[in-house]
Structure formats: C-alpha cells, structure tokens
Amino acid sequence: ALVRPALTPFTAPREVCGAPQPSGGVTNVDCAAGGGFVATVYNDRFQVVRASDDQVIRAADLNVSRGRVCFSVDRFYMLGQDGSNNLILMSYVPSTDTLNTALATVQSAGNSKRFEIEAVGNPTNSHVILIYSEIDAGANDVLVKRYNNAGSQQGSTLTIAVAGETANANHAIEADEADNTVDVVVRDSSSSGATTLSTYNFSN
Numbered sequence: 024a025l026v027r028p029a030l031t032p033f034t035a036p037r038e039v040c041g042a043p044q045p046s047g048g049v050t051n052v053d054c055a056a057g058g059g060f061v062a063t064v065y066n067d068r069f070q071v072v073r074a075s076d077d078q079v080i081r082a083a084d085l086n087v088s089r090g091r092v093c094f095s096v097d098r099f100y101m102l103g104q105d106g107s108n109n110l111i112l113m114s115y116v117p118s119t120d121t122l123n124t125a126l127a128t129v130q131s132a133g134n135s136k137r138f139e140i141e142a143v144g145n146p147t148n149s150h151v152i153l154i155y156s157e158i159d160a161g162a163n164d165v166l167v168k169r170y171n172n173a174g175s176q177q178g179s180t181l182t183i184a185v186a187g188e189t190a191n192a193n194h195a196i197e198a199d200e201a202d203n204t205v206d207v208v209v210r211d212s213s214s215s216g217a218t219t220l221s222t223y224n225f226s227n
Contacts, residue, residue: 040072057094060117064090064101071099071117083122087111095142095150098172100126102140102153108132110155112140112170126174129153130166139194143169145201149177149225152198154207157182165194165209169225181223185211200225 040061042049045068052065060080062071067088071081087103094100101113110130115122138155149169157164167181185192195208203224210218 039074039077040070042068042070051089053091055092055094055099057099058097058117060094060099062092062094062099062115064092064103066090067103069101069115069122071115080117081115081120081122083124085113085124087113089138091138091140093140093142093151096146096172100140100142100151100170102129102138104135104138108135110135110138112151112153112174114172114174123174127170127176129168130155130157133157137192137194139196141196141198144197144199147200149198149200152196152205154194154196156192156194165192165207167196167205167207167223169198178225181205183207183209183221185209185217185219198225 040063042052042063042065045066049065054063059074060071061074067085069083069085072079085103087105090101090103092099092101098114098116103111105111109128110133112127112129113124114126135155140151140153143149143152148171150172152169154165154167157166165183165185169177171177193210198205205223207221
C-alpha cells in the first residue's frame, strides 16, 4: 500500500541561535522563543538572537550549571544552580537589553539535582512556575513555586510528597492562571519508577 508522508504546516526550517563549540563541549542545553527572539542556555552561557536574521543581541556568562530557560509575556526567564548550590532565577528583557542575574533565590544551598521552569499560561500575577526536588532535608518532597516579573514569589510553596526517592526524579509541569490549574508529573528515581500526575489550583 502507498504510504503518504504526513504534511507539516512548517516550511523552510532554518537553524537559529546555534551554540558555538566551546572547549570541553556542550554538557547541557535548553532553548526558548518569544517576541521575535530565540534564546539558548548552554553550559553556563546565555545567548539571545533575533529570530528574523539570527543576529546575536546578547551573550553572557550566567555562572550557573544545568541552566533552563522559558519566555513569558515580554522576557526570558532562566533558572540555574550556582557554585554554592543556590537555585537562582534570572531574567532578560530583549526590548531594553536588561539582564538580571539575581532576580530571586529560589532555594539556598539545596543541592537540588532536578529542576524545571515553565511559563504560566494566560498570566496576570504569576509569570513563571518552577519545580525542583528537596533532598537535603531527607524528605521525599518536590516543591513548586510561582514568581512574577519582579522576582516576588506569588502564593505559597506547593509541597508534593513523593513515595519514592526524589534526588534524581524527573519532573514536568504546566500552569494556566486563567484556568486556575497547575498540572504536575513526577517520576521518582527508585527501581519501581513510580509516575504520578496531579492537578492543583493556584490557591494550593
């Protein structure tokens, strides 16, 4: 039987915001796009280009490891761990070329092994939502926090107890402020690899 290839709505793909080849290679990379710009975080570097012509408009050292990035409203938000194991939230506003590498300290000396950052859908008060493992206290907890563009935490910290070990747990999260929903998936790193999907609201 004749198998027809699937048609895609995307045409003329091209590479943008490619990471250069640093000595020692690239150990981690994350990217995001919005407002006509594309950002890449790789190793401890941050790079932003115009999507239209791949022109670099900002490149900087963030001095964090395992960086993550997302775009919300009018700016990029970055999350990474510094040399003292502090989990740091940062931001970059392309329209004013404003880079803030200390927007908020999400966790102090926590040594979290896994963390993620995502934009909040339909944001009004909260712009980004973060998820990370709390492992130093000996508790099997995954923590969720929301922040606005000034770096102020919105609401209280959501603590999710996980049955298995969380030091290297995998997380996924999404949130929509208009729908008042926060969806969290956690797969613990025990031999059983239990996966849980939970839904919360912004008042939890």
